[in-house]
Amino acid sequence: MTPRGMTTASRTAKATSAGVRLAGIDAARGLALLAMMATHVLATFESNAQLTPTWIGLAFSGRASALFAVLAGVGLALSTGKQQPVEGSALWAARRGIALRALVVGTVGLSLGGLDVSIAVILVHYALLFLCVLPFVGLGLNRLLVLATAWILASPVLAYLLRPWLLSADPPLRLGHNPGWEDLATPARLLGDLFLTGYYPVLQWIAYLLVGLAIGRMALSKAATPFLLLAAGTTVAVFAKWLGAVLMEDWGGRQALESQIGDPAYPLGSLLQVNLAGVDQSGSVWWLATSAPHAGTTLDLLHTSGVAAAVIGVCLLLGRLGEWVELDLLLPLRGIGAMTLTLYTAHLCIMAALHDRPLAPGWTVEGVYWAQAVGMLVVGGVFAALIWRGPLEWVSHAANQVGRYQPARGRQPARFR
Template identity: 40%
Template sequence: MTHFSTSGATAGKTSAATGKGSRIAGVDAARGLALLGMIAVHIMPLAVLSSSSVPSATWAGTLFAGRASALFVLLAGVGLALLSGGSGSIAAPKLAGVRRQVVIRAVLICGFGLGLGMLDTNVAVILVHYAIMFFGAIAFLRLRAVALGCWAAGWLILSPGALYLLRPWLQQVLDPSRLGASPLPEDFGTPLVFLADIFVTGYYPVLVWFGFLLAGLCVGRLALGRPPVALAIAVLGALLAVGSKLLSAWLLAMPGALSSLRQATGLDSTQLAVSLVTGQRLGEAPQSIWFLAISAPHSGAPLDVLHVTGCALAVLGAAQLVCMALHALFGSVGEMILWPLTGAGAATLTLYAAHLVALDLFSDASAPLPRTMLFITYAIGCLLAGLVFGFLGKRAPLEALVHSVSRTLARSA
């Protein structure tokens, strides 16, 4: 789910603008928000029943379902772009070294993902999918913003249609439903089923989600330190997010649309309305042609893909504008104000893994606690950890491990 802060920039040198040896504060802040969003959907229910058994979406389902994980992947692309030269050019020999680093990081992250998937958390761990997307990104690291923009736009527009056509066929032929939401080491024993789940039928189908990474690569090639660029990204993202939702609402208001979806899913009107917000219980929705008009999280429908891409761009652009404004108004004090969020964003791999381990280890003790209180506890823990990392100017443990191993092995190759 993510760029897990594995770029080569110095962890503690966070700046509102881009610069050599510095991180971009807006990218880290957006990454921190994505981390908190992911923790929210891991802990909070996405929907609840009232005393009269009427379902409704929770704030976590309404705000973060599908959006936080897509933001993570888009920021992965931004991080890879920064690692491979950002808005500037990079010499061929250095690019070859960067590609080797990306391969090593992908292998390490895949290993982390397989290990975390074995925990008893009921969380769909994205790290294996994330690693596969890293491998795919290697072929695009030499491209500049315009070419990457074309690739991203084409991928985001066309891949949902390919998913819509391929998923039912693969589900029938290979039965990948017997795999869990998180890939496990034993899944390699059935490679065709495993690949079908990773690329098409799983919770994070790489066939579609790779488009988010390409969009991030394109954005990372822009001059993010310039306010007009950040503003343009925020405005474009907001227009895309709102426009896709409005288009979905207009299409679903057409005669027969919702009734067709109710018939396909077996849900009543209230249940379907909640499912269109949370993305849950829509497994049979593709049996209706009106599936292509929905924008429900994790559906892989065209308007869902465009909506979450727009949300990710809007959050990144807005975060960068806020960071630049605080830096302009208060200088280094403004950067210190952001340390809890940007520090957490620079340590997302460590904090993501830590919260999953904690959810497993303390499941019995935390079960009686109200979910909101539990989320607040985890969120405060992440922000405090971010404050510590920001103050110390050090990489978090897993980020330091990935950085050190990838650079050492890439140089020796």
């Protein structure tokens, strides 16, 4: 039954309205990819002894990749019932589809692992995250919020306790490179790196997908939801960064860590502002008190999750603004966001081709970034306008559809009347 007085045209308009508003999710994903590319191409530290952070490092490091992961959770929620998670056989079908999609993403990631490029490729971790959250895709909003909070509080402590044990193994359970096909021959080392010792530790990063699942279970098409995400996300992000600064600077955390390191020339202050990935965060519980990007601590997860929620809120609001002025303001960005796997792969291939080679005359590093960014905006806009899928998105969608296939049971043939 339909509400009294609602015509077919009005129902169609309502569905289109909701679709335009949720296009902000794709736009946020496109923004995340552009920001991740900025940290790949442009300098995050000045080339001096102090490693002075650049504005790119201060603005995007840690936040861009976290937004990407949170949006993965949002996408899973939207594909498994939105506010009302699917149940029963439909839930198991959705899980099979997600697992096969993860297989496609992981295959692409392992293939890209052989590229000669100084970029930490996220795709294998991304695929493993999909598999790890399969038990949770059937949960509702309240349970997801409780689980995400518990994970943000507990997983960094568990990682702090387990990392020294993994790194003391012989050989240490850390790859030191992007996962590739050859690493399947040493599964313990590969899993240790993916879950705990690598650039994107899955154990803590599960929190991002749980946050994203919770956001996706909200009524995103309602007028108040984007404002709630913006306000709550900003509050959490500011609080986490403020508390991290208090613990490090006012309560003596940074001094304790500098004393443990024992090297006056070590640029700890700069690393705490931009990137702690690869730093041995063991030997002092003060490492758990930082809010530094890629620290994987509770405050880091809180801050970056809050930023992600706020950005999603802004993009949803921009989508609604575009609806009001009858202009798709987000078309190029949501075009990028709808084909991130293809464009991310293309970006890595371009950077591999340029790795350790002099740039062509007249080109700068900034020019390399903007050429890719503008190219992606154009390609994404065209694909979005024509409602096309990217090549790799087509493959992952097909895999998802194969996994979700449910043969009809007990269906009786139609009888002629």
